[in-house]
């Protein structure tokens with residue numbers, strides 16, 4: 015005899031698109047702080063995310079300082095698609111689909127470099143770094159007069175720049191980058207417009223068996239985990255013990271973007287004193303005032319960017335470091351992390367060196383903060399794969415801080431909560447996420 | 455020739471010993487093998503067009519350590535809050551192709567291959583970190599100490615969740 019049960023496991027893979035969307039609307043309840051487990055790994059949810067988020071939103075592809083000279087390029091991935099970001103011969107930035115217009119070969123297989131032209135490894139079509147097709151082997155012989163090269167350039171992906179960050183979107187109807195970013199720009203200024211910033215080297219990349227969403231979710235609201243997940247760091251004396259990570263503000267600026275701002279900084283100014291004039295010149299008074307008091311700042315730009323300014327005591331010296339990463343989805347239950355380190359271009363060599371070392375030690379692939387986060391992302395994702403979670407509709411609790419009211423007296427824009435121990439930003443992030451993936 | 459063979463043997467044994475200490479999670483024992491002046495770095499592997507240029511970047515380092523920061527990493531492991539290695543990964547460091555490149559009075563430059571197997575948690579897939587080491591060992595008070603380690607992984611995007619282990 016077999017054990018019988020009347021309980022059904024909802025079969026998301028057998029639902030129609032509209033049934034699936036309804037099921038999501040019925041089960042994901044951000045305002046109540048109830049987030050069901052299955053969304054963290056279900057292939058059907060991932061399909062929707064790819065289509066409704068990663069093919070629609072503005073995504074980060076490169077920092078301008080990575081391609082300073084004409085001919086410079088980097089290859090990047092967005093929405094599962096390889097693109098070449100070039101500083102073209104025309105002096106403009108181009109984001110080009112890395113797909114040969116002849117028969118689809120990946121045109122450029124390098125991570126970076128400087129090239130006038132890209133020659134396809136398959137049949138040798140030759141493209142300028144502006145995307146124009148300029149050469150076809152034996153053109154006259156093989157096409158006669160029938161081939162119009164001007165119609166066969168590489169597909170140019172819509173892009174725009176804010177604070178030297180190059181964003182691109184695979185959605186020709188997307189709102190402007192300006193509108194997409196909205197008030198998060200005020201905080202992006204603190205990270206990337208406070209001084210002339212430059213990327214150090216190339217992004218580090220590593221792979222985690224966890225969903226990209228957990229990265230963004232952790233970024234946008236989770237200062238609370240610092241006490242425990244990063245408890246080892248406090249024990250070492252690199253950061254204060256106790257509830258230091260509580261102090262500051264949690265801020266939501268709309269469209270799934272938000273941040274945690276740690277302040278005041280008990281150790282004083284976390285940035286190079288020699289650049290104070292540059293900071294003052296480039297930031298407005300309110301922004302500079304925040305910079306002065308900043309201990310750390312962790313920003314989520316939806317869907318999958320994390321920006322971090324973190325300060326610490328290293329070898330008896332106060333030092334801060336600035337970085338940007340993307341949580342790049344590689345499957346329903348996996349992601350690749352790409353992480354760029356940035357530094358003030360005009361800082362002293364000594365300061366740059368220590369800042370780089372502090373970054374690598376704490377938030378690079380070997381970072382002693384970094385390491386412990388990936389455990390959480392992996393194990394939550396793997397847990398969520400069990401059909402039992404669907405059968406029982408297991409939900410996770412995101413109700414922290416629901417008893418709190420936003421404050422009105424903060425100088426920057428957004429919905430602002432005093433103190434960072436709050437899940438308000440995650441609730442807002444998942445509302446935005448749900449609206450996006452359930453949009454018609 | 456005879457001396458060369460003895461030196462080769464000595465250095466190989468030193469590398470095996472080092473691997474054993476790390477595989478057995480004896481980090482204090484490992485730290486003893488390091489010179490106070492150690493430089494411990496891991497550049498980033500990149501896909502590079504021109505064969506004349508190195509296919510790595512030293513501007514980006516995945517490890518950028520000295521004796522102070524390595525000590526921090528080791529002390530962290532002892533805090534019982536170092537979740538990345540709780541429970542610890544099982545690792546096997548296979549060191550091969552040991553080539554002594556340069557010998558001076560009290561220093562040797564030695565290159566080798568590292569194939570590091572990492573089994574994490576209940577994972578059934580194995581993480582493999584394969585790459586090239588360039589080390590400098592120095593005789594300090596009669597013992598070989600690691601003065602410099604330079605490790606270059608073969609992957610441009612690492613197939614492991616973090617570098618919570620030493621290379």
Ligand code: FES
Pocket residue numbers: 114115116117118119134135136137138139
């Ligand atoms: S596919 Fe590129 S030239 Fe044919």
Ligand SMILES: [Fe+2]
Pocket residue numbers: 239243244383387
């Ligand atoms: Fe964290």
